[in-house]
Structures are given as C-alpha cells and as structure tokens.
Amino acid sequence: VDTDAAAFTEFYASARDDCLRVVLATVRDRPAAEDLVAEAFARAWASWRKVSRHPAPRAWVVRTALNAHRSWWRRRQREVAVADAEAPAAEAPAGGDPLLMAAVLRLPLRQRQVIACRLFLDLDTAQTAQTIGIASGTVTAHLARAIETLRGEFAHPTFKER
Amino acid sequence: MMDDNDLLASVREDFSGVRLDTPAEAILAEGASLRRRRRRRLAYGSGATALAAAAAVSGAALMPGAASAGGTHDAQLAAWTVREQPNGVYVTLRGLRNLQGLEQKLRADGVPAEVATGTRYPAACVDNKAMRPGSANSIFQLSTVPGQPGQIAILIHPAAIPPGTKLLIINPGVHGWPGFPPVPWGGAAGGARSGPISPVNIGLGLVYANGHC
Numbered sequence: 426v427d428t429d430a431a432a433f434t435e436f437y438a439s440a441r442d443d444c445l446r447v448v449l450a451t452v453r454d455r456p457a458a459e460d461l462v463a464e465a466f467a468r469a470w471a472s473w474r475k476v477s478r479h480p481a482p483r484a485w486v487v488r489t490a491l492n493a494h495r496s497w498w499r500r501r502q503r504e505v506a507v508a509d510a511e512a513p514a515a516e517a518p519a520g521g522d523p524l525l526m527a528a529v530l531r532l533p534l535r536q537r538q539v540i541a542c543r544l545f546l547d548l549d550t551a552q553t554a555q556t557i558g559i560a561s562g563t564v565t566a567h568l569a570r571a572i573e574t575l576r577g578e579f580a581h582p583t584f585k586e587r
Numbered sequence: 588m589m590d591d592n593d594l595l596a597s598v599r600e601d602f603s604g605v606r607l608d609t610p611a612e613a614i615l616a617e618g619a620s621l622r623r624r625r626r627r628r629l630a631y632g633s634g635a636t637a638l639a640a641a642a643a644v645s646g647a648a649l650m651p652g653a654a655s656a657g658g659t660h661d662a663q664l665a666a667w668t669v670r671e672q673p674n675g676v677y678v679t680l681r682g683l684r685n686l687q688g689l690e691q692k693l694r695a696d697g698v699p700a701e702v703a704t705g706t707r708y709p710a711a712c713v714d715n716k717a718m719r720p721g722s723a724n725s726i727f728q729l730s731t732v733p734g735q736p737g738q739i740a741i742l743i744h745p746a747a748i749p750p751g752t753k754l755l756i757i758n759p760g761v762h763g764w765p766g767f768p769p770v771p772w773g774g775a776a777g778g779a780r781s782g783p784i785s786p787v788n789i790g791l792g793l794v795y796a797n798g799h800c
Contacts, residue, residue, distance in 0.1 A: 434611045441607040449605055460666065460685030463609045463617075470618025471625065493687060526601040544599050572591055579594060 433470050440483045443545035448490045450541035453530050465490035483546050484556045528578040536571035539564055624695045671696055678741040697745045699753040699796055712800030714752045717793040727791060753796040758789050
C-alpha cells in the first residue's frame with residue numbers, strides 16, 4: 426500500500442496542474458475546476474489498481490472530472506430553476522500573462538478542449554477524442570480552427586506589445 | 588513569424604500560473620473514504636436487493652444503518668468537511684464548491700440530501716409539516732463554527748428525517764435571495780460570509796423525495 430501511495434503521490438504531483446488546466450479550459454470556472462479535479466484524483470486513488478495500468482492516467486482523471494461536471498449540471502438544470510444558470514464568464518486566473526489564456530477560454534467548447542488536451546496532456550488524436558467524447562475525425566479540424574483563431578488573436582495590436 | 592509550436596508554447600506559458608494546491612494527503616484521504624464506501628456497498632451485496640429497493644423509496648429509514656456499519660470516516664476537501672459523529676453527521680462549510688461531491692458524501696453517510704444552487708425551488712416540494720420549527724430542530728441545527736468566523740456548521744440527525752423526504756441545502760449563488768419569501772424554511776435559513784474564501788449563504792429545508800422534487 427505504501428508503494429502504491431508513493432506512486433500515486435508522484436503521479437498526482439506531476440499531473441495535477443495540467444489536469445486542472447484542461448478542466449479549467451472546459452468549465453471556465455477556477456474553483457469549480459479545482460474541485461472537479463480534486464474529486465477525480467480522489468476517485469483515481471480509490472481505483473488506483475485500474476488507473477495505474479491505464480494507458481493515459483491523466484486522460485482518465487480529466488474524463489472523470491468532465492463526466493462529473495456533465496452529469497451534475499444536467500441534473501441541476503432538470504431539477505432546479507437556477508437563476509444564474511449561464512456558464513460563468515471566463516476569468517483570468519492568477520499567474521502568467523493571461524492574454525493568450527483568455528483567448529483560449531473564449532474559443533468554442535470543443536476547440537478549447539482539443540487544444541488543452543493536446544497542450545497539457547500530450548494526447549494523440551484518438552486519445553483526445555476519447556477523453557472529451559467526440560469523433561476522432563473532428564479533432565484535427567477543431568485543433569486547426571483553434572490555432573487559426575489564436576493566431577488571429579496574436580496578430581492583434583494588444584499582443585504585438587508583448 | 589511565429590510558427591504553431593511557438594504559439595502553443597506561449598499558450599502553455601500563459602497557463603503556467605494555474606496550479607492545483609489541494610494537498611496530496613487530502614486526496615489520499617478522500618480516495619480512501621471512497622474505497623471504504625465501495626467496499627461497504629459490496630458487503631451489503633446482491634442479497635440486499637429488496638432492501639435497496641425499499642431504501643430508494645423510503646430514503647431515510649435504512650441508510651443510517653448502512654453508513655454507521657462501516658465506522659466513522661471523514662472527507663475533507665477544500666470547501667467543506669463531512670464528519671460522522673455519534674450524535675449525527677456534522678457538516679462544516681467554508682465555501683460552496685464541489686456541491687455534487689458534498690451531496691454524494693452526505694448520501695453515502697446516510698443523509699438523503701440534495702445540494703442545489705438557485706434562488707427558487709418548487710414550493711409544492713416543501714414538506715411544510717416537517718419544516719415546523721419544533722420538527723426542524725430535531726432534524727438539523729445550523730450554527731457558526733466557534734473560532735472560525737464565516738464558517739457554517741450543520742448537525743444533521745439522519746434518522747429524524749421523515750421517510751419520503753430529503754434534506755435540501757440550497758445556495759442562492761452570487762445574487763442572494765431577491766424577493767424570496769414564499770418558501771417556508773422554518774426559520775432555518777442561515778446566512779454568513781466565509782471571509783476570504785467565498786460567501787457561504789445557504790437555506791436548509793425538507794423537501795419530498797419523489798420523482799417531481
């Protein structure tokens with residue numbers, strides 16, 4: 426058990442920030458993303474025997490977090506008249522220059538998910554598709570559109586001053 | 588001209604300040620708690636199918652026994668703590684995040700609960716009889732946490748929750764409770780602020796646990 430705990434702790438230390446970045450790119454709410462990822466890691470530890478053998482454990486964590494977010498949000502929308510049901514506006518989390526991060530958070534959902542999986546989890550096309558639940562044939566197109574949009578943002582005068 | 592790799596490297600750099608600060612110890616503790624609950628469910632096994640069906644209908648009657656059978660356990664992540672105590676289930680709220688996790692933890696500990704966000708809930712769902720002050724006080728008590736300004740504590744007595752009802756913990760979100768007198772919260776609606784973390788402003792109530800509520 427101690428060996429498992431040490432291996433999990435090492436995995437957690439190396440993966441937690443990147444998993445948070447991918448989930449943040451999806452939900453665009455920093456506190457919610459932190460809680461979803463923390464909960465997903467707890468589930469990973471509860472199922473560590475299985476997760477440790479997974480070909481992409483980081484992807485497992487992100488998928489678990491995103492599934493939890495989806496199921497919770499769907500249920501809430503059904504049961505409660507939520508006054509502030511709109512997705513939270515993109516905010517600029519602390520740290521780093523937020524201009525490109527804000528540009529990523531403004532992308533359409535699939536584009537920001539695909540680019541985050543590619544950037545932070547280093548997933549290939551098939552793994553990216555599986556993680557966010559889309560057809561693998563569309564991953565490349567989403568990535569290309571995202572990069573094109575970011576390139577356009579980067580050409581904006583605000584960025585030229587960087 | 589910047590190529591795609593440079594652009595993506597810049598994006599990655601911009602996200603470098605996004606870090607998860609939850610200590611590994613908290614994750615390990617919560618994971619272990621999840622594992623214990625899973626084992627307990629397995630221990631109750633397929634022979635309990637009829638009981639499970641009954642529990643789904645009556646809600647409160649059978650779950651406390653299931654929760655206490657596995658012994659005391661805690662779960663603590665950033666925003667809240669749930670602790671099984673001899674006198675009930677003790678919840679401490681420091682912020683209102685991971686509400687789904689809070690709901691799941693309460694249910695696992697024998698509290699038929701729904702944790703919701705919003706300023707409205709169907710009035711027809713509220714169990715007005717159970718929400719009379721005398722009844723409500725025997726089911727839960729809301730208080731502040733000594734020495735912890737802004738935190739809220741709820742002591743819940745799961746066995747006192749009437750069959751067919753569930754405890755509703757509802758947070759109005761950032762907009763508060765604008766013009767919201769119709770639903771009787773039995774004097775139990777509580778408000779406080781959790782200082783630097785986030786506002787904690789909740790209402791507590793008993794609502795029917797049926798397909799419509």
